[in-house]
Amino acid sequence: MNSVSDNCTKERLLDAAKKVFAEYGFDETTVRAICARAGVNLAAVNYHFGSKDKLYLAVLEEFFRLAADKFPLNADIGQNSSSEDKLRAYIRGFLNRLLGDGDPINEKLGRLLMAELLNPSECFDTIAQRCIHPTYDALYSIVREMLPDTDAAIVHRCAGSIAGQCLLFDYARGVIQRLRPELALEADSIGSVTDFIAEFSLGGIARILAEKRSSCSPPNPSA
Amino acid sequence: MNSVSDNCTKERLLDAAKKVFAEYGFDETTVRAICARAGVNLAAVNYHFGSKDKLYLAVLEEFFRLAADKFPLNADIGQNSSSEDKLRAYIRGFLNRLLGDGDPINEKLGRLLMAELLNPSECFDTIAQRCIHPTYDALYSIVREMLPDTDAAIVHRCAGSIAGQCLLFDYARGVIQRLRPELALEADSIGSVTDFIAEFSLGGIARILAEKRSSCSPPNPSA
DNA sequence: CAGAGATTCAAACAGTGTTTAAATCATGAA
DNA sequence: TTCATGATTTAAACACTGTTTGAATCTCTG
Known part of the structure; x- marks a missing residue:
């Protein structure tokens, strides 16, 4: 009982x-x-x-639940917010979840969760499904708004590029710290990293959009 | 003997x-x-x-050496190639190294090497140093050409964003395959992924460059 | 109070990477 | 050739891991 x-x-x-x-x-x-x-x-x-695995899973799952409660992916976003603002809020929330709230234990757990998300054993498929699915879908929707009438595959690639930047910026932090301490990304606040990734990604999306237009709008230039 | x-x-x-x-x-x-x-x-x-660790290290190191020989990061690049072409060649070489030559054993080893690069134990610092350092420095130089007179920190962030996209596109492939088979990124060739990441990144760099100019060129607008 | 089920406990089990000390092999000098 | 020296191989054991077991203990219910 x-x-x-x-x-x-x-x-x-x-x-x-x-x-x-x-x-x-x-x-x-x-x-x-x-x-x-x-x-x-x-x-x-x-x-x-x-098992030890399942206990680990329980730890990571509780961490994710708490982090997701604390850091929504659409903070300060309303009905009439622009797509760009939605993207910025998403990136900020995403990085906050992974980098944590200042508690070093949570920071390490965030790193462990990400490692598990990037390389899940079958045992962790459930948590990966529960964490990745809704998180990724939210990002996809935002990018979709910016790229209407675009192949889903391209929208997925854009979303993947954005997620890749976020993941590397967090995940590689420890590696960079040890291998290239002179880079000293450590001093960067989440805010500045958020701004950078958002701007870089908006530029990328704009270029994809422009490329799409230039290759599609002229109707049959050869005919 | x-x-x-x-x-x-x-x-x-x-x-x-x-x-x-x-x-x-x-x-x-x-x-x-x-x-x-x-x-x-x-x-x-x-x-x-x-030890088992050191044997693993030897395996990954040999794989990296062979892959690096087979796929240079500046293929078909000459003295007067544009920075954009250099970036494209770099991304193509980088993805080729990780995704391999079609041999499924090498593909798996590439994934294992990347996992180790993303999350190296102290034992693997040597290989990480030997693999990451020159690889990253080459990317940094290319981005630096596109962003002259820019803070090194910003150039590093751009380089990190590009590397993050490449790493996620390879690394997440297995995860996506299992969790979201409907996305079916599998059919993408390295060529199309290379083109996409290059264009996305060029757009990102362009936006960073434009932002830099607009915030720097007006001399003391408040004074 | 009695007993049935949930929980704890010490002990053992099967598996791991690693170490050891003896046995074997190969090589070069007398 | 002979034989001693050092490199290599071998079977056995070691220390450690996650897990299981079956008895002991606790906690409630009838």
């Missing part, structure tokens, strides 16, 4: 797992370390969550 | 490791499976390579 003590060890486990996973990553954390930190028996992980 | 038999087991090991890693990924590959496939003793991996 799920009464008080049940919730207690299950929650203690989830809480400890969040911290240990954030500190050591998935591979380097042991179930024994999590249980020791939570003060519960070793078998509790498999009893309450089924 | 490194005579014939030495090279023989070491090479057999490297060859077997390449195939097993490509088929099962790093985590799901056991040293025992590699040794069985190579027909050598279990301890050979640690004797000849030091």
